[in-house]
Amino acid sequence: MSLNTHLTVLASSASRYSSSPAFRTPVLDSDGQVREWSTITYSQFQSDVEVYARYWAHTLKADGIPQRSVVAIWVGGMVYNDWCHIYGIARAGYIPQLFSLRLPNPDLIYEIMQKANAQALLYEPSYDSMLTSSPFSIHATIDIRGRDLGSLPLPPLFKPSSPSDIVMIFHTSGSTSGCPKLVPCNYQWLDTMISKAREISKPLSPGRQDVTNCIGSMCHIGQTFMLLGSLQHGACTIQPTRMDFGTEELVNMVICCRLNRLQQWPAFLATHMRHSRQNPKILALLSGLDEIFYSGQAMPRDDEEWAYKHNMQLRSCFGSTECGAMLLSIIGGGVPNPTLRPMPGTKYGFFPIESKPETDAEYENANARLLELVILADSPDCPDISLRKADGHFHTGDLFLEVAPGEYAPRGRDDDWIKSYNSLRCDTKAIEDNVRMTCGDLVANCIVVGNCRPSPALFIEPRAPMDAAKLKKEILRKTRHFHSRRYLHERITAAELIFVVPVNTLPRTATKGNIRRKAVEDAFKEELDRVYATLA
Incomplete structure (x- = not known):
């Protein structure tokens, strides 16, 4: 059995591209601005991963934790030291369970670790004070580069006995029943991710090294997937100072690091698009990139039209934590709302959804035949059986229209989930149900909105007249634990994200009187824009 992993990819690339830059990382001045970019070569990354592997093999063995145990890693995932820990734990023979700092409740971390039967926790050093009573063996993710650990043995590279052996564990980007779901990933799945990532990251400029940027945290599938592609082609990945880096930093990346493939979520990309309308130099810079890759959501139509008018090479990708990239548009397709096509080698179904009259999706697509994207059981990227339905397939809940044979346009979801501005998911119904349960004496009706926003907002129609400020304070108090x-x-x-409106103010469907989420978003757009701007 020969299956590729992130570790075999790194070993191969370190041999082929030994002295080429694998990463460029920022060096900041006293004002927090990028002074220069340091270079980490492929051979250095491989060497660092092995140093970290020696360290963790020795440290965890001393704790009595055997290889193939699950080890949780709770870090930001945006800096090189984090990447070394993530790859190093795997190289030491353990199964990394990845958490980002967006889940800052240690009790919940422990609960999810127990579900995965994790044995130890590696954590961001700034969380020291939060972890005084951990039920697990804990260690801070200190920077150990440069240490002489040659006397410590490097474990042999683990070879799975079955394609279904677990290699890493992610988590859904939204909570279900108050807790993110485990997304166990096996060796067959990872081998498929590597094949798909190789396809997405094919070089676009023959004779030069592609240079791209991190799209997010290595604790999530997005950046893990994109790095797998970059490593296979000997590309260089730039570590930005933050996920939503500004246009000035983008210019710096292009000039100093020769970035030619920009990867960003649409909400962050919008900042650069806005600046390109005001500054011809920014416009020329974006138009000169080989690719502008975005995922998670559609771009605003006016941004798309502007980009295509000025020959920007846009490419849209549709993906998920459970399956990685699934659908791709043609690069530089030239028309807004580009259609998406399944990636080669996959087996997907697009099945008509059951009729649910007057849901948001059908209200907006009354005359359309909506299809749900389903990852078939025999597709090599079909996720763990624990995530599938009784028919053996993985139902994404994502809806599409088939606009041409084999070409699809996204049309939202067949559930109550929305996506935040950086494409993480949020279960609105869970929030609404909690409000009704804890605040039923105060709230007659409520709905949660916030698609493409940093966080959700709650609209309520009160059960009885009450001072709005007092009502908001009481709702926050009663829902705090949730x-x-x-x-x-x-x-x-x-409190600013709770909107109190008179009874029967919120838009409803004609027959059943259900509150329409998208209509609320549209009707109160100006108020929402104003509040989110003040909280930024």
């Missing part, structure tokens, strides 16, 4: 267990992007913890 929100403390959720990702940062799922929480409502500010």
Whole structure:
């Protein structure tokens, strides 16, 4: 059995591209601005991963934790030291369970670790004070580069006995029943991710090294997937100072690091598009890139039209934590709302959804035949059986229109989930149900909105007249425990994000009287824009 992993990819690339830059990382001045970019070569990354592997093999063995145990890693995932720990734990023979800092509740971390039967926790050093009573063996993710650990043995590279052996564990980007779901990933799945990532990251400029940027945290599938592609082609990945880096930093990346393939979520990309309308130099810079890759959501139509008018090479990708990239548009397709096509080698179904009259999706697509994207059981990227339905397939809940044979246009979801501005998911119904349960004496009706926003907002129609400020304060108090267990992007913890409106103000469907989520978003757009701007 020969299956590729992130470790075999790194070993092969370190041999082929030994002295080429694998990463460029920022060096900041006293004002927090990028002074220069340091270079980490492929051979250096491989060497660092092995140093970290020696360290963790020795440290965890001393704790009595055997190889093939699950080890949780709770870090930001945006800096080189984090990447070394993530790859190093795997190289030491353990199964990394990845958490990002967007889930800042240690009790919930422990609960999810127990579900995965994890044995140890590696954590961001700044969380020291939060972890004084951990039930697990804990260690801070200190920077150990440069240490002489040659006397410690490097474990042999683990070879799975079955394609279904677990290699890493991610988590859904939204909470279900108050807790993110485990997304166990096996060796067959990872081998498929590597094949798909190789396809997406094919070089676009013959004779030069592609240079791209991190799209997000290595604790999530998006950046893990994109790095797998970059490594296979000997590309260089730039570590930005933050996920939503500004246009000035983008210019710096292009000039100093020769970035030619920009990867960003649409909400962050919008900032650069806005600046390109005001500054011809920014416009020329974006138009000169070989690719502008975006995922998670559609771009605003006016941004798309502007980009295509000025020959920007846009490419849209549709993906998920459970399956990685699934559908791709043609690069530089030239028309807004580009159609998407399944990636080669996959087996997907697009099945008509059952009729659910007057849901948001059908209200907006009354005359359309909506299809749900289903990952078939025999597709090599079909996720773990624990995530599939009784028919053996993985139902994404994502809806599409087939606009031409084999070409699809996204049309939202067949459920109550929305996506935040950086494409993480949020279960609106869970929030609404909690409000009704804890605040039923105060709230007659409510709905949660916030698609493409940093966090959700709550609209309520009160049960009886009451001072709005007092009502908001009481709702926050009664729902505090519920929100403390959720990702940062799922929480409502500010009074400004609770909107009190008169009874029967919120838009409803004609027959059943259900509140329409998208209509609320549209009707109160100006108020929402104003509040989110003040909280930025």
